Amino acid sequence: MNIYESARRSAAELAYPKQSIQIFESLNGRVLDVFQEIEAWDGWRLMHDPATPRETILAVIREIYRSVCWYQPHTTEAAFHMIGRLPKAEVRLMQALAAHKAEEAEHGLWAREDMAKLGENDLAVSSPATFAVSAVWWRIAFHEEPLGYLGAEYLYEQLTAIATRETLPLIEARDLPESELRFVIEHATEDAKHATFLKHHILDIVTRYPGSEIAMQRCLDYFRCVWPLPVWKEAVDRATESVR
Numbered sequence: 001m002n003i004y005e006s007a008r009r010s011a012a013e014l015a016y017p018k019q020s021i022q023i024f025e026s027l028n029g030r031v032l033d034v035f036q037e038i039e040a041w042d043g044w045r046l047m048h049d050p051a052t053p054r055e056t057i058l059a060v061i062r063e064i065y066r067s068v069c070w071y072q073p074h075t076t077e078a079a080f081h082m083i084g085r086l087p088k089a090e091v092r093l094m095q096a097l098a099a100h101k102a103e104e105a106e107h108g109l110w111a112r113e114d115m116a117k118l119g120e121n122d123l124a125v126s127s128p129a130t131f132a133v134s135a136v137w138w139r140i141a142f143h144e145e146p147l148g149y150l151g152a153e154y155l156y157e158q159l160t161a162i163a164t165r166e167t168l169p170l171i172e173a174r175d176l177p178e179s180e181l182r183f184v185i186e187h188a189t190e191d192a193k194h195a196t197f198l199k200h201h202i203l204d205i206v207t208r209y210p211g212s213e214i215a216m217q218r219c220l221d222y223f224r225c226v227w228p229l230p231v232w233k234e235a236v237d238r239a240t241e242s243v244r
């Protein structure tokens, strides 16, 4: 049984206090709010408009991959710093979160491979919004309460799970090439599992550490200020410029 299966079983088997479930639902509601903002955004509508050329859609995805390559190594390294600052008796929590983040470490490479298949390799200079993502994660890592990590990571996983799942019908409808979209397709299933894994840990931690949700909410909110919309807006700007 891997760490995601055991988390799912535990979440189903354990009865968390009602208050903990409400706290989790409030965090989850913040993520759903972010996805509503995305659905209302011109760039999301552009991607899903049947009149948008396939070339433009693929250029946007390629530029989102480039963004991932710019920030993801830094958020990974910052996360390990946050995990290292967790309460030192939390051995199993550290092991589980470190195992999850270690698996995530190579996902920037998936983005890089897919970007190369779409004809791009240049990662010379980070964009402003992706630089800001790295900065926010390191600021959280150095200065926030370490349990706050779970809030930022939940936004990361749950939002990616929703956005990639909602992109699968577009891939089929526009007959987009699956070999260039491994990052998107695999995240639709992987991040649903990761979001469930984090849900279990959030429920567990807010139950055992009353008040820890305040730092989780703060870290989620810091992160949503810089991701994903500011990053994706830049990606659409670069993409539309490149196909003009």
Ligand SMILES: [Fe+2]
Pocket: 104, 107, 187
């Ligand atoms: Fe990932």
Ligand SMILES: [Fe+2]
Pocket: 104, 157, 190, 191, 194
């Ligand atoms: Fe993930």
